[in-house]
């Protein structure tokens with residue numbers, strides 16, 4: 001497969017590469033939900049004192065992935081709904097190692113390979129892993145057909161690989177080795193923006209002789225860094241087994257968990273967008289008070305806080321008090337303030353458009369000051385085909401939209417709505433302002449549910465048949 | 475302009491549910507949205523949207539028609555302005571009435587239709603026919619299908635086709651000799667009674683009698699013909715603008731013109747006496763106008779890129795066939811309407827192939 005579609009939205013407020021360190025907080029507010037996880041199984045009691053690295057809660061539906069205490073402190077469960085609050089936070093007493101006897105026990109149970117996987121999970125590194133096709137958390141005990149390691153993050157704005165890897169090259173290559181030790185002979189694909197760059201050469205020198213690492217150069221066009229797109233590009237078939245995917249931070253976490261046996265509780269996230277006064281990367285821990293970040297970085301009085309990038313991020317409401325366990329960046333976007341006079345008829349020197357319909361096309365590339373404005377009225381599809389052109393998955397969003405409009409779920413399934421990687425570009429370019437991404441995601445969920453029901457039904461029938469056969473034989 | 479916004483806000487309640495003027499809600503909304511960018515904001519990701527909207531999209535076509543409109547003024551006089559007004563008024567009225575009946579928004583599509591329609595009419599056609607034609611086109615060609623975005627036929631062409639069938643005499647005799655000199659007919663109002671209206675046959679009609687008008691005149695446009703279709707240079711100017719802004723698909727234009735040139739060229743090469751030269755045919759009649767402005771209407775052309783190629787080839791070749799082998803002097807209208815009919819079928823075929831190919835993916 002070759003790359004197709006894709007488009008870079010140039011939004012003002014690109015984060016700088018350097019990493020600012022936020023002051024130590026007095027209290028941490030750890031949300032019990034993040035994008036993939038719901039930490040519903042609590043492991044601590046109200047008022048209990050915990051050390052850094054202790055398990056606060058686990059997600060029973062996701063291989064019991066833990067929520068770790070980033071710092072020592074006293075647990076408050078009731079104070080804020082949906083959060084575990086850590087008070088009297090102190091940096092000290094980070095648990096240096098896992099209990100010896102526990103490890104021995106596990107080694108007896110699962111062998112040397114098992115213990116690494118256990119460490120990854122228990123020390124908080126496993127949550128940096130993704131299933132390339134579904135984006136879900138992969139099975140830590142499974143063996144993938146390949147691992148994709150990407151140092152590229154293209155969505156405006158999430159933490160970039162170059163910021164993560166700055167001065168940590170050694171940890172990165174050591175992490176790659178650790179990853180390899182989880183595999184037998186399966187390859188690791190290392191995705192880079194430019195395999196001739198100085199940085200790539202450094203990496204190459206480090207991993208010289210690691211025949212199992214294969215480098216792949218990709219153009220810096222959003223969303224070519226998407227794991228499902230990369231897996232398809234590499235020709236990895238879904239039927240041949242799972243593909244694990246990690247970004248630079250995941251490799252660094254692997255190194256930390258397996259080489260140092262230390263919990264991974266610090267994240268580097270980006271803070272960018274039109275509403276930020278000095279866009280940058282910051283080093284924070286999960287639970288870091290949102291208010292402190294807001295006070296320090298948000299310059300617009302009326303701004304929308306987005307957890308993640310501008311195209312796929314989720315709205316962060318006021319009820320979320322701290323950085324969640326999976327946060328990769330915060331994007332801050334000013335709300336639409338006033339309605340522009342003759343908006344559609346302006347020459348448009350200041351707006352960048354996918355089609356060449358504004359004067360700014362003569363201007364070359366520039367970063368636009370976006371707001372949350374819809375910038376047009378919802379209309380029926382005018383068949384401009386922009387959504388198909390821009391779609392990196394090679395499906396036809398307008399067609400699926402029309403199927404869904406007429407409730408033709410089966411046809412939508414045939415048209416491979418499941419290949420959609422939810423990049424959001426179709427919604428972005430649509431002049432009729434149709435929320436294609438949302439419609440497609442809803443349809444995907446619906447189709448999955450229906451298929452699951454059919455599967456269950458088949459299982460039940462199978463059971464019933466077996467039973468009747470047994471009864472007869474008796 | 476803050477004041478105007480306040481006025482809008484003040485009168486908005488009377489158009490809402492339960493207000494006295496709620497039937498006119500579409501009209502109010504259209505005005506409100508024409509003056510001020512909508513206040514809607516994104517609810518889900520993506521949180522930002524492209525600045526292009528349907529209004530702008532349609533406005534680009536109107537802008538691209540500017541050279542043709544100017545040419546029409548120059549060659550055929552001020553009466554053309556009245557034709558535009560009548561066309562917009564009649565077409566707009568149908569659109570507004572339907573929006574009110576359906577309680578939906580007024581769609582921007584009629585901005586384009588209202589401008590295209592007078593450009594493809596003979597310049598001295600009675601005004602009531604202009605109004606009737608556009609109303610018929612918008613009503614039958616668009617509203618009956620459910621409005622812009624759901625129509626199968628190009629409304630302007632439906633209107634013209636209707637007039638050609640209902641009033642063939644007027645439609646083939648309302649020509650006018652083009653203006654000349656520095657100001658052309660810019661300050662004239664040449665109505666149906668103009669002396670030379672009957673004596674100025676169009677190039678294609680003359681060609682049927684074996685007379686070929688010079689290429690230079692055809693290129694500049696000082697020939698007789700439909701108001702906006704005579705000047706090849708004006709059409710190409712606007713058309714290229716439309717292609718550059720990506721509102722029109724270059725695939726459609728390229729395949730129409732390409733297939734036309736090939737087929738007309740082959741005919742001319744085989745029997746130069748009977749069939750006119752290619753370049754001449756290219757500039758004659760409504761071919762260029764149709765290729766750039768009519769066939770490229772995104773709604774009524776195929777949506778898939780492959781479909782567009784076949785669509786263009788059908789239009790291009792059918793035009794050649796009608797022009798050279800039937801009693802009709804001009805075939806573009808029928809060719810494009812035919813293309814409109816086959817467009818959904820072409821799409822279905824292409825989509826079918828693509829879906830079959832997608833089946834093996836991932």
Ligand code: SF4
Nearest residue numbers: 391420421423424426
């Ligand atoms: S259909 Fe899915 S993959 Fe394609 S552009 Fe839309 S969101 Fe992206």
Ligand code: SF4
Nearest residue numbers: 381382384385387430
């Ligand atoms: S971008 Fe929007 S209007 Fe254009 S084809 Fe896709 S759905 Fe239709």
